[in-house]
Amino acid sequence: MMPSPQLEDLSDPGFDPFVIEKLSTGDCHDPYPQIHALMQRGSVVEGSYRSQFTSVPDVQMGHLPQVMVLGYDAVLHVLTHPEIFTNKEAFSPNLGRAFGNTVTVMDAPEHPRYRKIFQKAFLPQVVSKWGETVVDPVVDRLMAKFLPHGRADLIEDFTHHYPFQVIYAQVDLDPAQAPVFHKLAIAQLLSSIGAPQGQEASKKLGDFFGALVEQKRAKPGTDLISHLATVEVDGERLPDDVLISFLRQLMNAGGDTTYRGTSVLLTGLLTHPEQLKAVAEDRSLIPQAIDEALRWEGPVASTFRYASVDTEIAGVPIKKGTFVNTVLASANRDPSKFPQPDSFDIFRSRTPRHLAFASGPHLCIGQHLARVEMTRALSALLDRLVNLRLDPDKPAPRVTGHILRAPEHLWVRFDS
Structure with missing residues (x-):
C-alpha cells in the first residue's frame, strides 16, 4: 500500500473549529411540538425554520426572504420539482463556499450529468463489498476497547467515531493524520461566514485530495476513492474539481449523518426493549428498523431550496x-401519512416511504453505504453485547438538536 499524501494543519494549530459544529445542531430537546403547531397553520408558513428554535442571528440567510414548507405532500412537491425549486442558488452561499463545485450545489443539466457517474460508484453491489473489507475492521477495533467492561457510552465509545473511521479507511489515511483531517473538514464550514480559516481548510483538503486522486488513478484499489477516480459513464470521468469538491463534503455529508442515523437507531431500539428483542431474534427486521429510525428522527430536520x-x-x-x-x-412526522407519527414502531407500514434521504434528483447518493454501515454496526452490537440494555444508573438518552439530531450519550450495560 502506498503511503497517503500528508495533510497540513491550519496555520494556527490551536484554532478550534468544532464550536461551529455545536452551534449548527442546536440544543433543542424536542422540536416536534413546534413542528406540529406550524403544520396546523398550513403547508406554507412565512419565516425560517431555524428562527423557531434559536435567537442566534443567521448571518448567512437571516436577511433573505424565507418560507417553511411543511407536511409530506408539500415537502415532496418541492423535492421533486427541481426545475422550480433549485439547489444552486439555495446552497451556493454556504455549501458552495465551503466545499466548491459539489453535486449538492448543482442543477440540471450539470447535476444529472455528474450524478450518474457518482451513482455507478455507489451501487449496492459495489458498497456491499466494503462491509467486510472496510466497515467490519472499524467495528472490531472500536468494540474491542469496551467489550471487556460490561458497560459503555455507545455514542462516545462507538457511533461518534465509527463512520468517520470508515471514511479514514476509505482514503487510506494514516491514523496519526485523523485529528487534522477532521479539524479541516469542520473548519471548511467557516467559509460561509467569511472566516479565513474556512478557505484555508478548503485549500489544504483540496491539495490533499488532488494528490490522493492522482495516486489512486495510477494504482487503483477497491476503495471508494479508487472507484470515484476511475469510474466512467459513456466514456466520461468525473472532472477533478467536481470529485475533489465531493470528497471535501464527504466527512460532513457521509460521516456526520451516518453517525446521527446510527445513534438514533440504537436509541430507538434500546428505549423500546421489546422491539430490540425482536430484531435480535430476527435479523431480517434490521432494514425496517433502520427505515423507522430514519423516519422517526432523521439526521437532518430541514434543508433548503x-x-x-x-x-x-x-x-x-x-x-x-x-x-x-x-x-x-x-x-x-405527518399524521396524515404515519399514524401516531411521534412513536417509534419498526412494525408500522412502510407506505409511504420516509424522506430522510430526501427525494427527487438529489436523493442521497450515499444511502446504500449508510445502510451497510448501520446494518453491520447493529448486527455486531447484537452479536457481541449479550443482554444489551440501558444503564439504569445513568440518565436516559435524549435526542437533541433542531436541525441536526442525535443523542449526546447512550449509556448501556451488557453481560461481558
Missing part, C-alpha cells in the same frame, strides 16, 4: 427569489 420562478405550493403563492425551508422532519 430556492424558488427560481413565481410559483405556488398547496395553493399558496411563492415569489421568485424566496428561500424555501423544506422541513423534512414535518414530512416524516
Whole structure:
C-alpha cells in the first residue's frame, strides 16, 4: 500500500473549529411540538425554520426572504420539482463556499450529468463489498476497547467515531493524520461566514485530495476513492474539481449523518426493549428498523431550496427569489401519512416511504453505504453485547438538536 499524501494543519494549530459544529445542531430537546403547531397553520408558513428554535442571528440567510414548507405532500412537491425549486442558488452561499463545485450545489443539466457517474460508484453491489473489507475492521477495533467492561457510552465509545473511521479507511489515511483531517473538514464550514480559516481548510483538503486522486488513478484499489477516480459513464470521468469538491463534503455529508442515523437507531431500539428483542431474534427486521429510525428522527430536520420562478405550493403563492425551508422532519412526522407519527414502531407500514434521504434528483447518493454501515454496526452490537440494555444508573438518552439530531450519550450495560 502506498503511503497517503500528508495533510497540513491550519496555520494556527490551536484554532478550534468544532464550536461551529455545536452551534449548527442546536440544543433543542424536542422540536416536534413546534413542528406540529406550524403544520396546523398550513403547508406554507412565512419565516425560517431555524428562527423557531434559536435567537442566534443567521448571518448567512437571516436577511433573505424565507418560507417553511411543511407536511409530506408539500415537502415532496418541492423535492421533486427541481426545475422550480433549485439547489444552486439555495446552497451556493454556504455549501458552495465551503466545499466548491459539489453535486449538492448543482442543477440540471450539470447535476444529472455528474450524478450518474457518482451513482455507478455507489451501487449496492459495489458498497456491499466494503462491509467486510472496510466497515467490519472499524467495528472490531472500536468494540474491542469496551467489550471487556460490561458497560459503555455507545455514542462516545462507538457511533461518534465509527463512520468517520470508515471514511479514514476509505482514503487510506494514516491514523496519526485523523485529528487534522477532521479539524479541516469542520473548519471548511467557516467559509460561509467569511472566516479565513474556512478557505484555508478548503485549500489544504483540496491539495490533499488532488494528490490522493492522482495516486489512486495510477494504482487503483477497491476503495471508494479508487472507484470515484476511475469510474466512467459513456466514456466520461468525473472532472477533478467536481470529485475533489465531493470528497471535501464527504466527512460532513457521509460521516456526520451516518453517525446521527446510527445513534438514533440504537436509541430507538434500546428505549423500546421489546422491539430490540425482536430484531435480535430476527435479523431480517434490521432494514425496517433502520427505515423507522430514519423516519422517526432523521439526521437532518430541514434543508433548503430556492424558488427560481413565481410559483405556488398547496395553493399558496411563492415569489421568485424566496428561500424555501423544506422541513423534512414535518414530512416524516405527518399524521396524515404515519399514524401516531411521534412513536417509534419498526412494525408500522412502510407506505409511504420516509424522506430522510430526501427525494427527487438529489436523493442521497450515499444511502446504500449508510445502510451497510448501520446494518453491520447493529448486527455486531447484537452479536457481541449479550443482554444489551440501558444503564439504569445513568440518565436516559435524549435526542437533541433542531436541525441536526442525535443523542449526546447512550449509556448501556451488557453481560461481558
